[in-house]
Amino acid sequence: MDEMKIDENGNGRVMEQENERTEGYDRLSYPLKEFKVFEPLFRWARKKSIWIITFCTGCGGIEMPPLMNARYDLERFGMMPNPSPRMADLFLITGYVTPKTLKRIIITYEMMEDPKYIMSHGSCPINGGVYWDSYNVVKQLDRYIPIDVSIAGCMPRVEAVMDGIMEIMRKVERGEADGWKRYRDNYEWYRRNQDELFGKGWRKETARRWLKWL
Amino acid sequence: MIDWKLVLEAIGMVIYATFVGFIFMGIERKAMARIQRRVGPPIYQPIIDVLKLLGKREAISHGFIYDFGPIFALGVSITALLFIPIANFHLFSSNADLIVVAYLLEVPMLGIMLGAMSTGNPYSAVGVQRGLLTMVAMQLPYGLAIIALAQHYGTFSLNSIVALQGIHGWSLFVPALFLAFIVFDITFQAMLGLEPFDIITAPAEVSMGPMVEYGGKHAALLFTQHAVQLFAETAFFTVLFLGGAGNLGVFFLKQLAVLFLAIFIASIFPRFTIDQAAKFFWKWPTILGIIAVLLTMGW
Numbered sequence: 001m002d003e004m005k006i007d008e009n010g011n012g013r014v015m016e017q018e019n020e021r022t023e024g025y026d027r028l029s030y031p032l033k034e035f036k037v038f039e040p041l042f043r044w045a046r047k048k049s050i051w052i053i054t055f056c057t058g059c060g061g062i063e064m065p066p067l068m069n070a071r072y073d074l075e076r077f078g079m080m081p082n083p084s085p086r087m088a089d090l091f092l093i094t095g096y097v098t099p100k101t102l103k104r105i106i107i108t109y110e111m112m113e114d115p116k117y118i119m120s121h122g123s124c125p126i127n128g129g130v131y132w133d134s135y136n137v138v139k140q141l142d143r144y145i146p147i148d149v150s151i152a153g154c155m156p157r158v159e160a161v162m163d164g165i166m167e168i169m170r171k172v173e174r175g176e177a178d179g180w181k182r183y184r185d186n187y188e189w190y191r192r193n194q195d196e197l198f199g200k201g202w203r204k205e206t207a208r209r210w211l212k213w214l
Numbered sequence: 215m216i217d218w219k220l221v222l223e224a225i226g227m228v229i230y231a232t233f234v235g236f237i238f239m240g241i242e243r244k245a246m247a248r249i250q251r252r253v254g255p256p257i258y259q260p261i262i263d264v265l266k267l268l269g270k271r272e273a274i275s276h277g278f279i280y281d282f283g284p285i286f287a288l289g290v291s292i293t294a295l296l297f298i299p300i301a302n303f304h305l306f307s308s309n310a311d312l313i314v315v316a317y318l319l320e321v322p323m324l325g326i327m328l329g330a331m332s333t334g335n336p337y338s339a340v341g342v343q344r345g346l347l348t349m350v351a352m353q354l355p356y357g358l359a360i361i362a363l364a365q366h367y368g369t370f371s372l373n374s375i376v377a378l379q380g381i382h383g384w385s386l387f388v389p390a391l392f393l394a395f396i397v398f399d400i401t402f403q404a405m406l407g408l409e410p411f412d413i414i415t416a417p418a419e420v421s422m423g424p425m426v427e428y429g430g431k432h433a434a435l436l437f438t439q440h441a442v443q444l445f446a447e448t449a450f451f452t453v454l455f456l457g458g459a460g461n462l463g464v465f466f467l468k469q470l471a472v473l474f475l476a477i478f479i480a481s482i483f484p485r486f487t488i489d490q491a492a493k494f495f496w497k498w499p500t501i502l503g504i505i506a507v508l509l510t511m512g513w
Contacts, residue, residue, distance in 0.1 A: 042269030049259070049266045073252040075243070078259050083421035086274065086429025087267075113430045114271040 039175075046089070046115065047173040049078040053088035055108055058095015059155055060121035066158050077169065085111040090168065093147070095155070096124035096131055097138045099197055103206060106194060109145055114180045119149045119168055121161065126150050143193045146179035224296055224305055228442070231295050234466065235441025236260045238448070238473055245474065249481045264437045270430035276333045283329020284428070284435040287322040291439050294318035295446040298453060299372050301465040310370040315450055316360050319405065322443055323349060326436065330424030341423025344488050345414040348404055351495040352411075356401040358503025362394040363454060365510040376458035384457040390509035395455050397499045397506065399475065404491075405447055408480035413488050448472045 056064060067074045068081065082088045085108050097105065109116070120141060123129035131137035141147060148171060151164040171177040183190060195202070240257035247254025275281055297306045297315045308314075327345055330338040363385065367375050375385075385391040404411035415423045428436055448469040452458065456472070459465035486494060 038269070042265065045262045045265035045269060049262045070251045073247070073254070075247060075255050076253040078255050078262060081417075083417050084426045084429070086427055087422075087425075087433050089266075113274060 043173055043175060047169050049080075050090045050117070050169070050172070051080050051082040051088045052090045052092055053085055053108065053112070054081045054083050055091065055105070056094045057097055057101050057105070058122070058124065060092075060094025063121070063155060063158055063161060064092070064094065067161060072158055072162060074165070077165070079165070086113060088112055089116055091116065091118045093118060093120040093125050093141065095122055096129065097141055098136050099138060102138055102141075102144060103198065103202065106145060107203075109183075114184075115177070116180050117148045117168055117172065117177045118145060118179055119151070119164055120147050121151050121156055121164075123152055123154050126152065129154055138197075144190060144197070146182045146190075148177045148179045220305060223303055227296065227300065227303055227305060228292055230462075231442050231445040232438060234469075235443070235445040236264070238444050238469075239437075239441055241470075241473065242477055245477045246481055249477075260437065260441065264434045267430055267434035267437065273431050274429065275432075276427065279332040280329050280427075281432070283325050283327075283332070284432055284439060285325075286328065287325030288435055288439040288442065290318055290321045290325060291442040291446060294321075295442055295449070297372075298446060298449045299376060299458065300449050300453075301459050301462045304373055307371070307373045311372050312360065312364060312370045312375070315372065315446075316356070319443070319447060319450060320349065320353075322439060326424050326439075329432075330427070333427035335427050337420045337422070337426045338424050340420045341414055341426070344416075344420070345424060347488055347492060348411060348413060351492040352401045352404045355397045355495055355499035355503045358500065358507055359394040359398040359401070362391060362503065362506040362510045365507065366391055372453055376453055379457035384455065386455045390506050391455070393502050393506035393509070397503045398451070398455065399479075400499045401495075402447070402451060402472075403476060403479060404495075406444065406476055408476055410480075410483040410486045411491055412480075412485055413491055416485060444473075445469075 064081075066072060074080075079090075089112075091105075091109055091112065093105065109118070120126070124131060124137065125141040125147070128134070128137055128139040132139070138144065149164050149168045151160050153160055156164070168177060198206075237257060237260075239260040240255070243259060244254040244257050294315055297308075297311045297318065299305075299307050323345055327342045330342050363375070364370055366385070366388065367378050369375065369378075379385055382388075386395055403409070407415060415425060420426075425433070425436060449465070451472045452465060452468045456468045459468055
């Protein structure tokens with residue numbers, strides 16, 4: 001677990017992997033401008049209109065339909081399931097994640113446009129949950145993609161999910177949901193962890209197979 | 215020499231149409247939610263959505279045509295809007311604006327398709343295929359309804375149609391034109407992209423169809439375009455069948471009636487598949503349209 005000790009900025013000894021950076025993903029290098037005047041307005045708008053990408057993993061997906069229905073209507077907060085990764089803001093990791101799913105999650109997450117947020121359901125993305133000794137479940141998802149809000153429980157009930165949603169709305173309004181900034185700043189560290197799990201060059205080998213049009 | 219009054223009126227009309235279009239989109243979502251016994255979003259929700267999309271930090275582009283598509287669509291929608299006589303604002307009205315508006319309202323879809331095809335996404339390609347097939351299918355009944363109207367009133371000018379309806383009563387209450395009204399209302403669902411003809415953007419099948427690669431500021435442009443388009447289409451419907459109006463308030467109420475008719479139809483019908491939709495368009499609305507045209511010929 002010594003790779004966890006790398007400092008927040010992603011500097012330190014991971015910099016020797018510079019050549020990896022140039023290989024595929026250079027969208028992270030756009031300049032980060034902040035319009036100070038409009039920022040409160042945009043934060044309010046982001047809070048009131050969070051679109052969820054419809055990508056459900058594991059067993060938590062079945063908890064989502066009740067959230068959309070008449071009882072806990074999510075749309076009153078302006079939330080909406082949206083199948084297109086380009087338009088979505090919130091990524092729900094609903095349950096355990098296998099390495100095979102994690103590849104899809106990373107590719108989909110990188111397709112989304114900043115600012116983007118991740119909320120994880122249940123204990124499996126936190127520490128493996130009931131799959132703590134499984135060879136094929138990702139134990140600590142935070143090492144591969146940045147998570148803004150985690151909901152504990154196995155499975156969290158709908159009320160708990162609602163609580164997590166309120167939490168992420170508060171965080172978005174205060175500007176604390178900065179997972180996308182962490183991913184941007186510590187990209188080498190995340191990239192190194194991903195490469196450790198999947199082997200180097202996995203993007204080229206596997207992702208191009210599904211996303212031929214990229 | 216520039217007619218400054220016309221310029222100011224045109225700018226004001228575009229701003230008014232965008233705002234009311236957003237409110238219409240909000241009403242659409244709210245009414246759907248209330249029909250499903252949900253609380254639903256506030257009716258200004260589309261404005262928040264557009265603000266959020268404009269506030270996105272990144273703008274992914276797939277080339278010039280990808281950027282050009284939404285701008286082209288928005289421009290055509292605004293042009294179509296300015297040709298329609300809305301209440302007492304007759305901005306670009308001319309002799310044959312019925313034909314112009316009827317075709318300009320179809321063109322924005324082509325702009326979106328142009329941008330969507332340039333992304334190379336297979337979902338976009340399927341969506342574009344479906345969109346073009348829907349357009350081809352709905353052209354025939356749409357054209358027949360408009361031919362029936364033009365034949366009954368003997369003019370292609372929207373202004374004269376409004377004036378004649380002021381004298382003889384709404385065209386909705388003329389028996390032959392009532393058939394045309396039914397035909398136009400069926401194609402209207404497809405024009406707005408609502409059920410049962412929301413085949414193009416079918417979210418559960420082709421994940422937003424042509425819009426799948428659009429995000430951030432491009433999507434905000436497309437939303438604005440949809441708002442203007444919604445306003446223009448309801449205004450066109452109002453002018454053709456509900457007799458236009460003397461002022462903006464009455465016109466707004468008539469547009470709202472048209473919108474609610476579309477929402478109620480959309481909320482009770484499931485979605486057609488594309489082959490069923492084409493078959494449907496070329497069967498029942500076409501037959502009704504031909505009867506309407508024949509009736510307006512004789513009497």
